[in-house]
Amino acid sequence: MRAASRSVDLNLQGIRSGDRRALSRFLTLVENNRDAVADQLAELPPPFDDNQIIGVTGPPGSGKSTLIAALTKLYRERGRSVAIVAVDPSSPFTGGALLGDRIRLKALAGDKGVFIRSMASRGSLGGLAWRTQDVVRVMVSAGFDYVIVETVGAGQTEVDIARLSPTTIVVQAPGAGDDVQANKAGLLEIADILVVNKSDLPGAERAKNALQAMLDLGRPTKTQAQDNPIWVPPIVLTSAIEERGINDLAERIASQFRYLQKHGLLVEFQERQLRAEFMHRLRETLQGRLFDTFTAEEFAGIIRRMVQERIDPQRAVDQLLQNLEFRRRK
Template identity: 50%
Template sequence: MTGPHAALSSEFGALVDGVLAGNRRALARLITRVENRVPGADAAIAALYPHTGRAAIVGITGAPGTGKSTVVNALTRVFRARGQTVGIVAVDPTSPFSGGAVLGDRIRMSDHAGDAGVFIRSMASRGSLGGLSATTNDVTRILDAAGFDLVLIETVGAGQSEVDIARTAYTTIVVDAPGLGDDVQAIKAGILEIADILVVNKADRPGVENTVRALRAMLDLGHRMRAVPHHGQRLIQDDTGASPEYDFWQVPILKTVAAENEGLDAVADAIAAHGEHLRESGQRQERERQRVEAELIDRLREVLLARLLAAQTPAALADVVDRMAARTLDPGSAVAELLAIRD
């Protein structure tokens, strides 16, 4: 095979061509192979990579019970009415025993099942922390390369581990709802800090104004950083000593009743306005660098760990674990031993 797909097998070359041509069957098949990490899938992603960067990537996160899936479903209806195509990545939690997932978001979003302008993919988190699947970035790139105007990523909704979405999406929507308990929970572990748009769903419930006031008070406590470090760290450190830059985007708090399709036009308008803000302020490029830097860290960690474990025999690893369990070897010394580090 010659040309841009020279490194691909005939199967993956055909799938890549199909994705670029908008073939939904090829799209679904390639995503399945990427999720299952079939040999050759990485080469397919590499072939699609130059065709990415055009879609608006929007993350939707929040605690369980806030109605994230219903918001995504109703928001998709608004975008389709405006003539925009939508790819949806719905990440569901994985059973720690079977490794499977309920994938219930497909049930909630069945309204769009026959719409050629909507593609819905449910993914199991497969133990990945941060509310996303380990292959979410690659699946998002496939949908981007396939030409979708927007890619909506709905996280697991596990609560306070959802901040990774801010390093994946250009615009992050945090969904809250009245009556879920202590309003201070919204600010813990950075959940409120990552919001570009706050949506108070189920706004027909009692207590909605109290929730809005509490969120506004929290937003008024300070300004948000322009960049979200990867687990509090940056791979490329700034040696200039410059003061951190802040993002002065005024986070809107929007009330919706997604089950009744109320208030979603304002959310769609806010997404468009935030995208324009990113372009005018130069943050679109900053967030793209932030995305790929965080992904590079994750991929390096995964590959280096795999290489380390492959270099050890099962017996050697079992011996280290046995000695740690017997308290004759501490965790730090165990790491140094496996890495062959000597003082």
């Protein structure tokens, strides 16, 4: 036990000094057995200060991975390091659907300034957002200038994951008709920057106009904007495959980050984030303790009594908690 914990400590040092194997191994522990590395995780400072965490989401196939690869290439040319997390909530396995990402991002492999990690749901969506959060935190501690998180924007889990980033880019491609795909999944609300990718294909301008029209509906009046500065998401046209519009996108990302810093919004974001994580972990811990204290048989007995003796569920909960108090004092 002691030896194991020491070797993880060493890993932590390795991670900070850029040891990729240590980083991979530690992330595997974080994903598979968080309790075993909870102490080490606790030593990692909460993120969001200097490093930039960028969430990239949008409908399947809109070109997120290709865009991330192009953006990463640009950041590398500027001498910045990049960690990429590709999250696939629809897959219980690492690999499979993510193989495509691997191939697209392959051009970046072998570069010491780039680190790519895939994450799958492992059957339960519940903790995926928080597991992603842990992984991002470790990557930040490993010193990457940018941590980019890719999720397919299709459901609540993806939206939850996108909320973890102070900067969220919603990528969509020109679709059939005037359909704004991103709006369906409620992604427009969380977008800090909107990208119409595949602008080499027909319909990109039309998609941009449709997005602009949707944004205009929700745009605050000038007066409101003066009292309380509101970020209006810019719409950027890109062609990830032809590497066009990438500079513009990087510029928008930088100015959104400056905006967050200038208005103290990073701190606010971090507070919100920590509060949410605290409440989540509190619930998990209390529930865990409860299930440690009472056996499945005892729970089954309570349900039986509720049915047979017509006990109100809230009353049953109160009785159970009284029982818990009683056991503690014993």
